[in-house]
Amino acid sequence: MSRLGRLWRTTTFQLTAIFIILFIVFAIGILGYIAFQSSINIQQTQVRGIERELNRLEREYRRGGTRGLVVAIQRIARGAGPGIYFVADQNGVGVAGNIATVPFAVLDNPGQHTFTYQRDRPFRASDPEAEDTEGVALVRSFILPSGYRLVVGRDIVERRGFAVIIFQAFFWGVIMIVILSIIAGVFTARRVLRRLDAIADTSNQIMSGNLSMRVPVTRRNDEFDRLATNLNAMLDRIEQLMQAMKQVTDNIAHDLKTPLTRMRNKVERALHGEMDGEAARAALEATISESDQLLKTFNALLLIARIEAGAPASAFETINVADMLADLVELYAPVAEDAGLAISADAPKGLELVANRELVGQALVNLIENAIKYAQNGDLTGGRENQVTVRAYAGENRTVFEVADKGPGIPQAERERVLQRFVRLEESRTEAGSGLGLSLVAAVARLHKGEIEIFGNDPGTLVRLSLPGAPPQ
Amino acid sequence: MKILLIEDDRDTASYIMQALDEVGHVTHHAADGDTGYAMASSMDYEVMIIDRMLPRRDGLSIIESLRAEGNTTPALILSALGEVDDRVTGLRAGGDDYLAKPYAFSELLARVEVLARRTAPAEAATSYQVGELRLDRLSHGVKRGDNDIVLQPREFRLLEYLMRHAGQVVTRTMLLENVWDYHFDPQTNVIDVHMSRLRAKIDRGQAKPLLHTVRGAGYMIRE
CATH class of the missing domain: 3.30.565.10 (Histidine kinase-like ATPase, C-terminal domain)
Known part of the structure; x- marks a missing residue:
């Protein structure tokens, strides 16, 4: 848990996850749009094809009457292809065409319809599925002046198949994206973690007293290197300050101890009466001037400290x-x-x-x-x-x-x-x-x-x- | 001399009081700002010594209030801050002198005595006389007996300051502040060198010297 959990909790990994989700949403949107547009496009192409055939058949009808039309249909229907042709008499009984029956609702109402039908032959020899499958037909039905019904259309299973292909592509695409993103996320998160761990290790060592440690800087010159360089500069400064402080402490100890000791000795001798009045007085005066010197030193130290704290x-x-x-x-x-x-x-x-x-x-x-x-x-x-x-x-x-x-x-x-x-x-x-x-x-x-x-x-x-x-x- | 000391540190206060007592001054002590202000406004003192940082009420606000009430008792501000800017704020608040800790007691005493004398009308005098030494502020002339003494402008100001405070100890820092207007701290004996030159001009060949060195404190001019 701890390693995986740590990985999950890294900002990089969470960002990666968020991007995966966003990417999937975008992909759905874009692919959906493409599928929708393509299907509309295909449908329009099909409808236009149907209309062209209708026009042709209408010309046949005008030239040869019902008989001419039926002959034309029989000729066309023998060929392979997605086209659907059907002619029925006044009672709706099929006369010619390449499908067995058409629902009465379609025959009686002229216009555009979609219905399922039983295919009785494959569209293409190479289409193995087509043998015994139900087809879906998009058709225009038409009532001829003679009372005959003409139905012309296209099988649209192909179109549906296209949607399935798009959906499958989308599905596998998303899975690939997720897998690749997770791999990338783990990779970058681990990389970031490694860099951060290096910094954390260094700071731990510094906290435990090893002030000479420095954060490793790579040659990549990325944001981590800039951070590391800054941290190192800060550490240099801290180390300098520590050394300066140590040195100042040592020097204060040395430079102030000496005169204080000297003063103490003079006063002690004066106190114990080893001197006559005049000498004792001189010793005390020397003590005062020496302590004045000490005060000056302290004042100078304080002044430096104040200046370094920034004068107003x-x-x-x-x-x-x-x-x-x-x-x-x-x-x-x-x-x-x-x-x-x-x-x-x-x-x-x-x-x-x-x-x-x-x-x-x-x-x-x-x-x-x-x-x-x-x-x-x-x-x-x-x-x-x-x-x-x-x-x-x-x-x-x-x-x-x-x-x-x-x-x-x-x-x-x-x-x-x-x-x-x-x-x-x-x-x-x-x-x-x-x-x-x-x-x-x-x-x-x-x-x-x-x-x-x-x-x-x-x-x-x-x-x-x-x-x-x-x-x- | 009657002195008011407003200082919250017991040790410092008792040391200052004892030392002032030894040289013959009566000192009243207040340990916080409120008490100090009450004492300062209810009684007459010749000098007040006021610490800047006090419990309950800070030193500067005490001085400001007293000045607003028309109280002109000279005030010496003691401060642990002691930065240049603090001195300026202190004097602007109505303080008359400013002494930064750590200081030598001789310095404090000298300044207190000079402050106490400041109220005297001698301030406005056009000439000063110490023994047979006479300084005329208007003609910039200095005479000892019948002899003219020629002084450089700075030497004249040095002597003038000493004579204005004749009979009082004047410290090296006070001279540096008042004669040269320097508020910093030389490590060398620069003031001593100037004093010895002045002394040579005034006292050389005289039976009775007027300029005296007060060991551990500073200088004094007296008969």
Whole structure:
């Protein structure tokens, strides 16, 4: 039951069944129509044949009188064929013809009649059934002016036979259709079931923890393959998210545990009075600044989470890019100068961008801070000016920001990775920072449906943040 | 100072109350929106600290109702939401300042004290004086004793903000928000660098410094 039942319950199979029924109904309709039309056609042909013969016989009658007619009938009646001829006298007694009797009702009422009669000879020598069968006659009867009755007609058993043939053809046709459809239905249903089972198996394995499983994709490129491709893309995304989450959890554990432990130790030592008042005070102040740093990390994490949940569009406003860059560079100029760097802004006047001002600001701040922080360590310019450049220009349908430095740069292989949360290059582990700066920039880029790309600046790093939204000019 | 705290989390509330008590403020506490609104409209407070998400009645609607009744007590909104847009809605509802959780207590305290002073008429002053340092808002001139001090426009605004809140702790975030109008969070000590430059111009060579660093909190200008 279970296998057959499953087969029956598939949509494909039920659709097949519905189509079988519909097909049979149509077939009945079409074949019925054909049979009906053909029978009418045959009848009309027969009636016309009868009328032609009547006309001929009438001419014989006019030429030779009753006697001439009887002679003609006797001549015609000797030949084989479906024709029926009968002449009776005034009293209805047969005089000539190829059938024995005709009912009186037919003889007395001129016009068209149908009646059964006893055949006394086969129509054709080859017709085996015709020996002793009842015939059915379609006739026109006619009362001659002499009082004689003339009956001319056709045997219509042939016509009935035609209906039987059509019906038989129809019957076998339907049976063939049903059988073939069921076979086709089972075949397609099983095919669909196999594909679905593959998907179900995969999802079962994934549910039981094997996230690396993927739905098999065939080369047919049909709707199942499209579904499978989409499912696989979804699974890739889920796996990425899971890995990212795992990594974030690991990193939080590591990056937050260390300062917390350090804080705890300081407070403990201060508490147990191993220090004098001044040292204890310093320890507490260090604790506060360290916890401020932790709060900043948490704020950054929360901000990234909120951005990724999608900031409301109402926070978008028109930003004058040149002013914004000038302000930011003014804010960071003293910091850069202290670090032995020059910082400069370059943006065309009147360049505007519709975006979330605070988030774009935060993203640029992060990039500028990174540039300053890493460029001051390694001046690889060999005496050239160590410069941080903040640039903005209108790209194709987008506003492009570039922050470039002449620092040690980021190795090609790491450029994708540093955008992830808490990822810090080994060389910079000792620097202050949470490892969240670039992930926040990446989140801001995603929120604005833009991109962040990292290039080499030969030497140094060039980070390009491009946000869509054509500047209005 | 008499402060009303409307906060539904018991731990947070008792911590804030204790801390405010230590610096000499009297704090009344309401644990839900209805009680808080009743207390705010029946008694006079100098500052209200209102959590945004409260049982029975949310913080913003309390502030809106109070403002509609003509109550102008400065209100500081605390929020776990803290997104840029939330700050705008909060201030639009009639809040005077907005602080997102998690925050440092020093930040909260500094903001409360600045808010309490905001009602004072010093706001409209055309000049500020701290010791022998004098800032004239109309002529943009700054003098220490008889010596003119030349400041960049931004340095002038920085000093102006500090002097308007002379004797009060001003946090780095407050400076960033009020002097630069930035509502984001630099990881580096960018404010400290600006402060040290300002300090060099004001206090260098002086026997008695006016600009003070308050450790773990921010800066203060005083005699």
